Amino acid sequence: MPNDPLPVTGAWCPGDEPGCRRFHTFATEHPFAVESGAVLRDVVIAYETWGELNSDASNAILVCHAWTGDSHAAGRAGPGHPTPGWWDDCIGPGKHIDTNRWFVVCANVLGGCQGSTGPASPHPDDGLPYGSRFPVLTIRDMVRHQRRMMNHLGIERWRSVIGGSMGGMQVLEWAITYPERVGSIVPIASCMQSSAQQIAWGVIGRRAIRLDPRWRGGDYYGADPGDGPAEGLAIARQVAQVTFRSDNAFTDRFGRELTDRAQMGDTFGLWQEFEVERYLHYHGDKLVRRFDANSYLVIGKAMDLHDVARSRGSLESAMGRIRVPNLTIGINSDILYPPYQQRQMSRLLSRTGLPSTYIEIDSPHGHDAFLIHFDLVGEPIAKFLAAVG
Amino acid sequence: MPNDPLPVTGAWCPGDEPGCRRFHTFATEHPFAVESGAVLRDVVIAYETWGELNSDASNAILVCHAWTGDSHAAGRAGPGHPTPGWWDDCIGPGKHIDTNRWFVVCANVLGGCQGSTGPASPHPDDGLPYGSRFPVLTIRDMVRHQRRMMNHLGIERWRSVIGGSMGGMQVLEWAITYPERVGSIVPIASCMQSSAQQIAWGVIGRRAIRLDPRWRGGDYYGADPGDGPAEGLAIARQVAQVTFRSDNAFTDRFGRELTDRAQMGDTFGLWQEFEVERYLHYHGDKLVRRFDANSYLVIGKAMDLHDVARSRGSLESAMGRIRVPNLTIGINSDILYPPYQQRQMSRLLSRTGLPSTYIEIDSPHGHDAFLIHFDLVGEPIAKFLAAVG
Numbered sequence: 109m110p111n112d113p114l115p116v117t118g119a120w121c122p123g124d125e126p127g128c129r130r131f132h133t134f135a136t137e138h139p140f141a142v143e144s145g146a147v148l149r150d151v152v153i154a155y156e157t158w159g160e161l162n163s164d165a166s167n168a169i170l171v172c173h174a175w176t177g178d179s180h181a182a183g184r185a186g187p188g189h190p191t192p193g194w195w196d197d198c199i200g201p202g203k204h205i206d207t208n209r210w211f212v213v214c215a216n217v218l219g220g221c222q223g224s225t226g227p228a229s230p231h232p233d234d235g236l237p238y239g240s241r242f243p244v245l246t247i248r249d250m251v252r253h254q255r256r257m258m259n260h261l262g263i264e265r266w267r268s269v270i271g272g273s274m275g276g277m278q279v280l281e282w283a284i285t286y287p288e289r290v291g292s293i294v295p296i297a298s299c300m301q302s303s304a305q306q307i308a309w310g311v312i313g314r315r316a317i318r319l320d321p322r323w324r325g326g327d328y329y330g331a332d333p334g335d336g337p338a339e340g341l342a343i344a345r346q347v348a349q350v351t352f353r354s355d356n357a358f359t360d361r362f363g364r365e366l367t368d369r370a371q372m373g374d375t376f377g378l379w380q381e382f383e384v385e386r387y388l389h390y391h392g393d394k395l396v397r398r399f400d401a402n403s404y405l406v407i408g409k410a411m412d413l414h415d416v417a418r419s420r421g422s423l424e425s426a427m428g429r430i431r432v433p434n435l436t437i438g439i440n441s442d443i444l445y446p447p448y449q450q451r452q453m454s455r456l457l458s459r460t461g462l463p464s465t466y467i468e469i470d471s472p473h474g475h476d477a478f479l480i481h482f483d484l485v486g487e488p489i490a491k492f493l494a495a496v497g
Numbered sequence: 498m499p500n501d502p503l504p505v506t507g508a509w510c511p512g513d514e515p516g517c518r519r520f521h522t523f524a525t526e527h528p529f530a531v532e533s534g535a536v537l538r539d540v541v542i543a544y545e546t547w548g549e550l551n552s553d554a555s556n557a558i559l560v561c562h563a564w565t566g567d568s569h570a571a572g573r574a575g576p577g578h579p580t581p582g583w584w585d586d587c588i589g590p591g592k593h594i595d596t597n598r599w600f601v602v603c604a605n606v607l608g609g610c611q612g613s614t615g616p617a618s619p620h621p622d623d624g625l626p627y628g629s630r631f632p633v634l635t636i637r638d639m640v641r642h643q644r645r646m647m648n649h650l651g652i653e654r655w656r657s658v659i660g661g662s663m664g665g666m667q668v669l670e671w672a673i674t675y676p677e678r679v680g681s682i683v684p685i686a687s688c689m690q691s692s693a694q695q696i697a698w699g700v701i702g703r704r705a706i707r708l709d710p711r712w713r714g715g716d717y718y719g720a721d722p723g724d725g726p727a728e729g730l731a732i733a734r735q736v737a738q739v740t741f742r743s744d745n746a747f748t749d750r751f752g753r754e755l756t757d758r759a760q761m762g763d764t765f766g767l768w769q770e771f772e773v774e775r776y777l778h779y780h781g782d783k784l785v786r787r788f789d790a791n792s793y794l795v796i797g798k799a800m801d802l803h804d805v806a807r808s809r810g811s812l813e814s815a816m817g818r819i820r821v822p823n824l825t826i827g828i829n830s831d832i833l834y835p836p837y838q839q840r841q842m843s844r845l846l847s848r849t850g851l852p853s854t855y856i857e858i859d860s861p862h863g864h865d866a867f868l869i870h871f872d873l874v875g876e877p878i879a880k881f882l883a884a885v886g
Contacts, residue, residue, distance in 0.1 A: 143765065144765030145765070243765070244765040244766060244767050244769075246765075301753055302753065303744060303747065303748050303753075304744075304747035304748050304750070304751040304752060304753065304771070304772075304773040305739060305743075305744045305747045305748070305773075307753070307771050307773050307774065308735070308739045308747065308773050308774070308777055309739065311735070311771070311773070311774045311777060312732060312735045312736055312739070312777070314767075314768075315728070315731075315732050315735070316705055316708065316732055319705065319708055319709055319728050319729060319732060320708055321710050339704070339708050340708060342704075343701060343704050343705055343708060346697070346700070346701050346704070347701055347736065350694060350697045350698065350701070354694075355692060355693075355694040355835065358692065358693035358694045358697065359692050359693050359694070361693070362693040363693060364690055364691065364692075364693065364696070364804060376532065376533030376534070376632070376633040376635075376802070377633060378633050378703075378794060378795070378798055379703075380633075382693070382696050382700075382801070383693075384693040384694075384696050384697050384700070385696065385697070385700045388697055388700060388701070405767060406767070409767055412771070413765070415753060443832070446744065
């Protein structure tokens with residue numbers, strides 16, 4: 109781990125060589141006090157941009173990523189980016205969010221592990237990873253972190269702030285915290301405050317990570333590669349993965365099929381695998397290879413703490429601060445952020461009297477539909493941007 | 498652990514004194530081959546009865562319990578029974594399942610830990626708990642196990658077989674496997690075959706138990722009391738507990754409230770507790786005190802393997818073997834066994850041309866409603882029993 113108080117390369121991530129990530133970073137020595145009261149120093153912000161900022165910096169759009177996303181919202185796979193951008197079909201020249209017209213920015217969230225300061229980053233005091241020393245964060249902390257980047261980029265006002273799931277939480281906090289710096293918003297499959305059921309799923313995942321003896325109370329970075337809390341993180345991810353999809357989608361895709369291996373022999377073994385099991389293992393293992401367990405904990409907790417009403421009286425008074433055109437998108441099969449939450453949100457947003465639209469996507473794929481049906485999400489966004497542009 | 502090849506007391510359960518359970522047991526030396534091919538010897542069946550068997554043994558009703566249930570379907574709490582019967586409001590003199598008229602029987606399932614042979618029972622070879630030596634079971638094995646008890650009791654035909662959740666799986670298997678010995682059926686909040694999503698939840702719970710280092714590959718019985726896989730079992734139970742309830746019920750009951758402890762101080766701690774979290778911990782810890790982790794694994798796997806069509810061609814041909822009056826009950830807010838599964842089941846049952854009724858309970862409580870709204874479940878059952886009686 110480099111003993112550099114101002115690292116400008118990506119934070120540690122399982123399997124990564126330091127510095128292999130391709131994005132801009134920006135570090136500041138101004139202390140950064142988070143909502144819990146802790147103070148972070150030398151905070152790094154990793155971000156990517158697409159398109160050109162125009163002369164009056166009036167064409168900038170901020171895209172906010174979800175739980176295990178990162179700044180690579182668009183662009184190809186390649187060194188430092190094992191996969192194409194998570195919204196590559198939506199963002200680019202001539203695409204729904206057209207980078208011939210818009211300057212698009214996406215930052216890795218504070219607490220993440222893809223370049224921005226997170227639990228795996230070196231602590232400025234000793235250059236060793238924060239680990240258990242990393243504070244609990246809130247969505248508001250993530251947004252304030254992004255505002256530093258905004259100032260750094262010389263942007264006064266986002267034309268729009270867009271995001272799904274946890275990205276949508278950031279969208280709301282942006283518009284409420286900095287109303288003068290946001291021109292319009294598009295929250296997707298998100299909520300104004302996490303529900304008890306959403307919190308319950310989060311809690312279970314965190315307990316699974318904590319149960320893994322390799323988590324070591326959060327200080328596992330000195331362990332040999334591969335000796336981190338992989339199984340705990342995989343289980344936590346599997347809980348999330350089921351809630352990201354839907355009963356119908358699982359039935360259509362997997363039914364009750366056994367894997368080839370199970371069909372060959374041990375049909376009645378306790379660990380014999382159904383196809384859906386292999387799918388869950390695949391997704392769990394895939395995340396383990398690209399994501400840090402402590403980041404998963406910290407970001408998940410931030411989502412559970414998400415409540416736009418905190419210290420603002422009520423949902424109504426908090427949402428009442430938003431006075432910009434808005435497009436809310438829900439997904440009819442979403443069991444994690446059910447459409448009723450999007451409708452509640454849109455109802456409060458429509459009180460502004462400003463253009464306010466609610467669209468419900470018809471998809472069998474559940475919450476993840478906004479990362480699958482690019483056209484169903486992208487087209488209304490393109491139309492909305494054209495109207496507010 | 499007593500070195501008795503034919504134990505007639507309850508199997509080991511956390512915190513139990515051997516022999517403290519109050520129920521009848523019945524052991525047989527006839528080997529019992531399970532569907533996986535393994536053979537169990539000296540199999541014990543623990544059961545309870547209420548009411549009197551009439552002279553021609555024509556008034557017997559079998560009630561089948563769910564995952565972590567046991568034979569104590571009715572009756573008070575007391576020594577050996579820490580809680581009242583799980584359907585005590587439904588079963589008893591003058592109650593919906595009236596024991597002045599019916600002779601009601603409930604057996605602990607094979608693989609369980611409340612008296613019937615399960616992973617914590619002594620292996621006949623060495624008197625030591627089966628542990629990892631216990632075979633994978635199916636719902637059909639449970640039903641064949643119960644049939645031994647039926648023969649032992651001198652009952653030729655159940656007037657009705659009734660059960661919810663996993664109990665409903667047994668109901669279907671009873672009627673399909675032994676059509677001549679079942680007079681009518683009442684499956685509640687159950688399914689004909691476990692869906693991919695149901696399997697997914699099961700898999701996640703099993704992996705959590707396996708992750709617990711105290712599980713010790715299933716051979717933890719020699720460990721000190723309290724040194725079993727309590728945390729893994731608690732997490733597995735928490736996954737189930739969320740699916741047993743509903744989003745609305747959680748929101749109404751817990752919202753985003755923090756526990757008193759969390760409100761006092763550490764609002765932003767990573768392990769700070771929301772009320773829903775305390776509820777989950779409570780239910781996880783409660784199960785740990787009364788249930789054996791290996792039984793949880795084996796019974797959960799049996800549910801995932803549940804498929805009435807296995808080796809019977811198709812759902813239609815399997816269900817077509819059922820030629821008795823039937824009442825199917827679904828719950829409108831059930832996210833684990835959604836009402837569409839009950840409607841599918843009832844549709845296939847109605848093809849018999851015999852009296853076939855589907856009732857959908859209106860409750861916000863999700864899957865567990867059949868253990869909460871005793872009148873909503875009990876009244877249609879009473880009416881059904883009167884009609885078929």
